[in-house]
Amino acid sequence: MKIVIVDDDCLVTAALKTILEVNEDVQVLATGSDGRDAVCLYAEYKPDVLLMDIRMKNMNGLEASAEILKADAKANILLLTTFLDDEYIVKALRLGAKGYLLKQDYASILPALRAVYSGQTVFGQEIVSKIPDLIQKKENFDYSVCEINEKEKEIIRLVANGYSNKEIAAEMYLGEGTVRNYLSAILDKLQLRDRTQVAVFYYKHR
Structure with a gap:
């Protein structure tokens, strides 16, 4: 490293x-x-x-x-x-x-x-x-507007709570490759750059 x-x-x-x-x-x-x-x-x-x-x-x-x-x-x-x-x-x-x-x-x-x-x-x-408490929140955000499904919403929540891909895979009974694919789709749909921005998005719209 x-x-x-x-x-x-x-x-x-x-x-x-x-x-x-x-x-x-x-x-x-x-x-x-x-x-x-x-x-x-x-x-x-x-x-x-x-x-x-x-x-x-x-x-x-x-x-x-x-x-x-x-x-x-x-x-x-x-x-x-x-x-x-x-x-x-x-x-x-x-x-x-x-x-x-x-x-x-x-x-x-x-x-x-x-x-x-x-x-x-x-x-x-x-x-x-x-x-x-630091990030401005918006109430009742409709994820469906961004074509985010329930499984993707759960992955967003877990990413925001600091879970690694391996931990998300274990929590949701998915393969790590599947989690990576979901995360890639989430970044694309929400037009975000990385996991950090996913966490920010989650807390802003929770």
């Missing part, structure tokens, strides 16, 4: 690099100190996951995420911050970041990187508990 780390605190960057590279399957390709570095380093190295701070000078992590995702919608960005800021969380979700964790939760960083690398979306427990 190839990682790029961007944080304006060089001590944090060095600590993260040391912690992560203890694992033989993790390689830190490069490090940077602001959003501009993140954009350039992502374009140069195309890492499996970009681990990035939010509050940085010149260009913050959210601005960098927007620019990177505009150029590469499949970019895996895991945001790491000391701030449990409601506005940041909402923006991260809507941009399509694959995760948002608090820096102080060091034990969760490596598992989160692995999860994002495997295609999952990861948010710390403190953040998950805030999501429903």
Whole structure:
């Protein structure tokens, strides 16, 4: 798993690099100190996951995420911050970041990187508990307008609750390939980019 780390605190960057590279399957390709570095380093190295701070000078992590995702919608960005800021969380979700964790939760960083690398979306427990209250909801949304059937609605609900494809398959007694096909159809019907946006859509229209 190839990682790029961007944080304006060089001590944090060095600590993260040391912690992560203890694992033989993790390689830190490069490090940077602001959003501009993140954009350039992502374009140069195309890492499996970009681990990035939010509050940085010149260009913050959210601005960098927007620019990177505009150029590469499949970019895996895991945001790491000391701030449990409601506005940041909402923006991260809507941009399509694959995760948002608090820096102080060091034990969760490596598992989160692995999860994002495997295609999952990861948010710390403190953040998950805030999501429903942060995103504006609409009542009685008619999924049939988008030709979403009951099985697809259940998959949307499970994705929004953090289930992986494997977990959804077990819950619904389906094959993983079938779940992937359903999810692909859901993204197409709702004109969404990824699992994160499916979760946002669910909470907005619940």
